[in-house]
Amino acid sequence: MVVLTGHTLTLEEAKSILSTNEQVIACEESIKRVKESRRAVEDIVAKGKVIYGITTGFGKLSDVYIAPEDTEKLQLNLIRSHACGVGEPFPENVSRLMVVLRANALLKGYSGVRPAVVETLIKLVNCQIHPVIPQQGSLGASGDLAPLSHLALVLIGEGEVWYRGKRMRAMEALLQEEILPLTLTAKEGLALINGTQAMTAQGVAAYLEAEQLASQSEAIAALTMEGLTAITDAFDKDIHLARGYKEQTAVAERILSYLEGSRLTTRQGEVRVQDAYSIRCIPQVHGASWQALGYVKEKLEIEMNAATDNPLIFDEGRKVISGGNFHGQPIALAMDFLSIAMAEFANISERRIERMVNPQLSDLPAFLSANPGLESGAMIMQYCAASLVSENKTLAHPASVDSIPSSANQEDHVSMGTIGARHAYQIITNVRRVFAIEMICALQAVYYRGIDLLAPATRKIYDQASAVCPPITSDRIFSTDIERMNAWLKEVQWDGLLKHPNENSKEMQC
Structure with a gap:
């Protein structure tokens, strides 16, 4: 059970909500704050005060006064x-x-809604009634207006939902769960749609998958290094401490942990003096992307607990301020940064794939084929990876550098953060498939080298991954292998792989 307070929601709790049917409950103290801010709204309406969105129209129409008897109609019109x-x-x-x-x-108690609004939202979650919300149409300022309006429709018994595995009319699902639709009153429609929750929810989903992929990248890269008899000297701790980036140093340490005990890696001068950058610079490149992930994580944790509607109510209604917390710029920049960071993981991964399949760059069989010439082996898998990487370069163009004015130029700068979040997730989906291809090629490379020579940690990875994609003994439909490996990477857990190979306290699991 996740307790919602308005201040303490964590990424770990968000992960549980995304991946399971974790129930949620509202903190009683927080409900008290909601009641206090609601009393302030009712006082504003009763006294006929001119406050944006409560007794006025919206956007460019904020100068139009709305009579108290029309406040419910105003909110309904807003949502529709x-x-x-x-x-x-x-x-x-x-x-x-x-x-x-x-x-x-x-x-958080700054929005002026009735407790019934919050309680109904929580009922939707706990009854697994999930609004059908189109992805396109948000500018990411004034909040995610279009997406959140589709969410708000469900509260009034309109729109569509997913319920018990089916897509249906919202009212049908509400009736089955005996949830009464709401009649939105003053401020409530605006409070529901003025926010960054679409970009933030998609951003959280993207980040959590990105973090998992970043961890997997190191295990896959270690296996590739063994397939290429890579030099481990470039991962020496002193090199990375000399530069000073903690993420770079940590990547190097983890790679060496995976490779501890390997009889396939080499030292400088034994086979060659230096490896190519895609091997030698793994700590620098991966480490830089880890830095970006740290930035994204920090911004998401703030935004998940942020008051992002307008106006906000303070001091029990003594202070009501119109501001711009709905502007998605912090998340827009974070999502663009996430896109670039994850695209780089795929960029360098594809170069490692090329080194394994290109006979001019290694002593492995051409294209890792069992019968080069008659059979093409992994030749076109590298094409596929290159295509995904190229697509990522287009998707990684920052969404946040664009802005198109709206609402008759009242809203003259917008974030495009929801576009950024969607693109980030598309990139992450592509990255996983590139990693799937690198994993397949690495498995084949070490198969040729001799799996008995693998490090204990990478041998565990090999044993489990080769059950998903067995060695390539002849050409086959490799799309099937890529998709199976992709699905496995999405689900697999890497817990325990970095324990010392000789540690007997707990079996290492993938």
Whole structure:
């Protein structure tokens, strides 16, 4: 059970919400804050004060006064008119996390909604009613207006949801769970859609997969190094301490841990003096991407617990301020950084693939083929990897450098953060397939070298990965191998692989 307070949601809890049907509950103290801010909104309406979004229109229409008797109609019109997202829906688990993040933001007590709004959001999560939310249509400022409007539709019994494995009308699912749809009152529609929860939910999903891939990259690279009889001197701790980046040093240490006990790696001068950059500079390149991941993680942890709607209510209503916390720029930049960092993992991985398949760059059989000439072996797998890497270069173009004014130029700078988050996830999906190809090639390379010569840690990886993709003894439909390896990498856990090879306290598992 995850307790939502508005302040303490962690990435680990978000991971549980994304990957399981973890239930959530609202903290009682937070509900008290929600009630206090709601009283302030009701006072504003009763006294006819002019406050943006409560007694006025929206965006460029903020100068239009709305009478108290029209506040409910105003909120309903807002949700319906803004629900204009298009394209394929966000993955169901991302939609689920979006609902949780919106509830968590409202629980901070700055938004002026009734407790019933938060409670209904939580019911959706716990009953596994997940809004169908189109991915395209958000500018990432004024909040993720279009995506969150599709989320808000469900609260009023409109729109579509996923429920019990089926896509259906929201009202049908609500009736089955005996959840009454809400009639949104003053400020509530605006509070639901003024926020960055679409880009943040997609960003969290992307980051968690990116972190897993970054860890896997080191084990795969270690296996590749054995397939290429790589030199380990370049991973010596002193080199990396001399530069001073802790992430670079940590990557080098982990690579050496994977390779401890290997009889396939070499020392400088034994076979060659230096390896190519794609081998020798693994700590520098991977380490730099780990630095970027650290930045992204920090920003997501802040944003998951941020108040991102407008206006915000402070001091029990004595201070109501219109600001711009809905602007997605912090997450937009983080997502663009994530895209670039993950694209680099694939860039260098593809170069390692090339070194294994190109007979001019190693002494391995041409294209790792069992019968070069008659059979093509891994030749076109490298093509596939190159294609994915090239696609990533296009997707990694920063979304945040663009801005198109909206709402009659009132909203004249926007973040495009949701586009950045979506692109980051696409890149990560491509990276995993590039890693799958590197893994297949590395398995084949060490198969030729002699699997009995592998390090204990990489031998464990080999034994499990080769069960997914057996050695290439003749040409076959390699698309099947790539997709099977891709699926395995998405699910596999690498816990324990870095324990000392001679440690007997616990069996190392993948």
